[in-house]
Amino acid sequence: MTTNTHTLSGSILRWLGVIALPFFLMLLFLWAGGWLTPYRLTQVAMLDALQKGSGMHPGFRRNHAKGVCITGWFEGNGNASSLSMATVLQKGRVPVVGRFALAGGLPYQADAPEKVRSMALRLMPSDRQEWRMGINDIPVFPVGTPQEFHDLQLASRPDLTTGKPDPARMQVFRTSHPWLQTARAQIGRRPVSSGFADDTYRSLDSFLFVAEDGTKTAVRWAMVPVQPVMPEIGHANDHDYLFHKVIEDIHTHPLQWRLMVTLAGSGDAIDNPSKGWPQDDRQINAGTLTLTGIGSEENGPCTGITFDPLVLPEGIMPSGDPILQARSAAYMRSFYLRSGERPTAPAVSPEMTVPSANARDKKS
Amino acid sequence: MKNVESFTLPSRILHWVMAVMILAMLLIGVFMASTVGSGYYRLVALHRSVGIAILVLAMLRLGNRLHTPPPPLPEDFPPVMKIGAHASHILLYVLMIVLPLVGWGMLSAGGYPIPLWGQSVLLPPILPHNPMLWAELRSVHTLLAFLLFGLVLAHIAAALFHGLIRRDGVLRSMVFRKSLDPISQESHGD
Numbered sequence: 001m002t003t004n005t006h007t008l009s010g011s012i013l014r015w016l017g018v019i020a021l022p023f024f025l026m027l028l029f030l031w032a033g034g035w036l037t038p039y040r041l042t043q044v045a046m047l048d049a050l051q052k053g054s055g056m057h058p059g060f061r062r063n064h065a066k067g068v069c070i071t072g073w074f075e076g077n078g079n080a081s082s083l084s085m086a087t088v089l090q091k092g093r094v095p096v097v098g099r100f101a102l103a104g105g106l107p108y109q110a111d112a113p114e115k116v117r118s119m120a121l122r123l124m125p126s127d128r129q130e131w132r133m134g135i136n137d138i139p140v141f142p143v144g145t146p147q148e149f150h151d152l153q154l155a156s157r158p159d160l161t162t163g164k165p166d167p168a169r170m171q172v173f174r175t176s177h178p179w180l181q182t183a184r185a186q187i188g189r190r191p192v193s194s195g196f197a198d199d200t201y202r203s204l205d206s207f208l209f210v211a212e213d214g215t216k217t218a219v220r221w222a223m224v225p226v227q228p229v230m231p232e233i234g235h236a237n238d239h240d241y242l243f244h245k246v247i248e249d250i251h252t253h254p255l256q257w258r259l260m261v262t263l264a265g266s267g268d269a270i271d272n273p274s275k276g277w278p279q280d281d282r283q284i285n286a287g288t289l290t291l292t293g294i295g296s297e298e299n300g301p302c303t304g305i306t307f308d309p310l311v312l313p314e315g316i317m318p319s320g321d322p323i324l325q326a327r328s329a330a331y332m333r334s335f336y337l338r339s340g341e342r343p344t345a346p347a348v349s350p351e352m353t354v355p356s357a358n359a360r361d362k363k364s
Numbered sequence: 365m366k367n368v369e370s371f372t373l374p375s376r377i378l379h380w381v382m383a384v385m386i387l388a389m390l391l392i393g394v395f396m397a398s399t400v401g402s403g404y405y406r407l408v409a410l411h412r413s414v415g416i417a418i419l420v421l422a423m424l425r426l427g428n429r430l431h432t433p434p435p436p437l438p439e440d441f442p443p444v445m446k447i448g449a450h451a452s453h454i455l456l457y458v459l460m461i462v463l464p465l466v467g468w469g470m471l472s473a474g475g476y477p478i479p480l481w482g483q484s485v486l487l488p489p490i491l492p493h494n495p496m497l498w499a500e501l502r503s504v505h506t507l508l509a510f511l512l513f514g515l516v517l518a519h520i521a522a523a524l525f526h527g528l529i530r531r532d533g534v535l536r537s538m539v540f541r542k543s544l545d546p547i548s549q550e551s552h553g554d
Contacts, residue, residue, distance in 0.1 A: 043399070128486050130477055310405050339498050340503070
């Protein structure tokens with residue numbers, strides 16, 4: 001070896017030179033992964049907050065855990081095709097796999113009128129430009145940012161002794177988030193329909209429709225039921241009455257919804273799903289969803305799908321709404337975790353989704 | 365000071381372009397896998413596209429390497445270190461190709477569409493839709509990424525060890541210089 005002789009301090013400097021760059025990169029890597037900033041809101045923290053409210057239920061979605069698979073088709077009428085080049089919005093029929101569910105991480109919770117219901121859809125055109133959505137029957141989202149969602153989950157988690165949210169903790173959240181008061185009131189006084197079939201489901205988050213010429217239009221949308229909306233009625237002591245009812249409904253006749261797209265008016269909040277849009281915004285009826293099949297999640301067609309709202313076709317883009325990004329990230333992690341866990345039998349069993357004699361009679 | 369033959373210009377360009385891409389991918393990957401912030405969607409889209417670009421470049425690079433073998437290590441380089449150098453380079457090549465393939469495979473198994481550079485180009489799935497497989501490959505992707513990051517750090521430290529401690533010309537063989545050192549040209553016949 002023919003290296004120059006050098007002083008001890010020179011040698012130390014050279015060795016420092018060898019390790020400085022790898023060390024710096026290591027720090028950068030640890031920072032990027034969130035390991036140096038324990039207070040940064042991460043996907044793990046988000047799912048932990050959800051789990052604090054509902055406990056650990058291996059194999060189930062971390063939110064909207066109790067559900068049932070649905071199938072059918074969506075038929076675009078072309079009315080929105082000038083706003084978005086998405087193939088699903090052109091005239092024509094595409095197959096759909098979806099899911100009805102109750103909000104919350106409890107897979108065996110009892111059905112109740114005031115619980116938030118959701119519809120998740122995967123619209124699958126033949127060119128594979130698919131559109132997934134998870135839409136809910138509330139008028140606005142209760143929070144406007146991922147941090148607020150996280151804090152609300154912690155504030156509303158059930159108390160260990162009473163099994164109900166701690167009113168004091170909720171009060172602290174409310175007083176520290178006065179700007180969410182309107183959203184809370186709107187959600188609290190929403191009309192409640194009789195079941196999944198006559199419910200209206202809204203995107204809540206805003207998206208951008210992109211036209212052929214690149215023009216972007218901020219939109220929200222809703223699935224509005226074609227079947228008449230019935231008021232909430234008694235449900236005896238049936239733990240799963242909402243699911244029993246929608247199973248019976250679909251076996252009796254196909255269920256339909258109109259996809260109503262709302263165009264943002266000037267001044268409408270695009271990036272905040274806790275803010276509603278006025279009733280007089282322009283609306284477009286973009287097509288009709290028809291559901292003809294329903295089945296248990298046990299080996300069901302919706303089980304291996306995550307209804308990530310940012311799986312979008314060409315022609316639809318996310319808006320600047322920060323909740324969308326957090327949903328996409330959290331759905332991915334939830335899908336990753338539950339897919340690696342041993343699945344447990346869902347509340348809505350395959351036996352429950354078999355057509356009853358009653359429904360078969362009505363159909364024939 | 366010993367002189368080592370330089371890598372060919374295409375080899376050096378491939379090396380440095382991919383070095384930047386791979387380091388960026390590792391940092392983006394570990395950030396996007398933890399964040400719920402506003403960059404999530406864009407970073408995932410970028411990660412998919414750059415990952416496929418790395419896969420293509422890595423295959424090109426493998427072809428280039430087989431076609432134009434790299435300059436030999438200095439003769440006085442300890443045999444144990446030589447074995448380590450060769451093994452780590454084989455592993456680097458394996459990971460540059462396998463890591464993007466695992467990423468592509470896991471999205472396929474997860475039933476995700478795989479758009480590249482915008483939304484119009486969709487990659488076909490390379491594995492059947494299978495959620496259990498998605499979860500396993502998602503874990504494997506993370507583990508292999510950690511392994512690659514460790515290897516990259518070791519690779520950088522080794523290069524600096526050559527350049528600052530041994531000063532044997534190995535680091536210089538991969539960097540860009542205005543003109544080739546005449547002595548190093550003579551050393552071809554060593």
